[in-house]
Amino acid sequence: MGARIYLHYPGNEDTVAVPTGFSWGACLLGFMWALSKKMWFAAFVMLGISVILFCSGLWGETADWIGTVLGVLFSIGCGVYGNQWHRWTLEKRGYVVL
Template sequence: MTERIYLRHPARNETVEIRTGFSWAAFLLGFVWAWMKRMWLVGLLMLAADLAIGLIGFAGLTADVISLALSILFAVYCGMRGNQWHRRDLERKGYVTLAQP
């Protein structure tokens, strides 16, 4: 079960809700999800990794299967770490964690 963490920006008086646990959006959308969250560098790194994994598939039939397996593993990794990356990005932008009730 996922729980929610709330972060607040003191200057903008804005509160953002971050879920913990697996991020289905990061798993399914990859770098597009990161760009939607305005995490430009993370999205660029995810795109570079996707392209590098995709290029492996051009080496032959066996490499194509390896490329598919690596793509799935990378998507699972992004899903597992996505919410943590988003929270860390917001904390770097000045958001602070609110006390949990």
């Protein structure tokens, strides 16, 4: 388990702890994880890429394997960068690192 970065919204008691490192939630749940974190744009992009990868698997056997491999790589990428995206989104909303 990695360390946590605490972000605070100025003028409010709201503090959010964002873990560092790999995000299993982002890896396994994808766009639903992003929706739960109120990361609307990231959720839309993740859903779009997931739909494109799913549709690529409908074109034939070779495309099915390629779509599966790309889907797994996309999930791993979401897990690697998910917590960074969450922190970036909070910082764009005005949160500052404590």
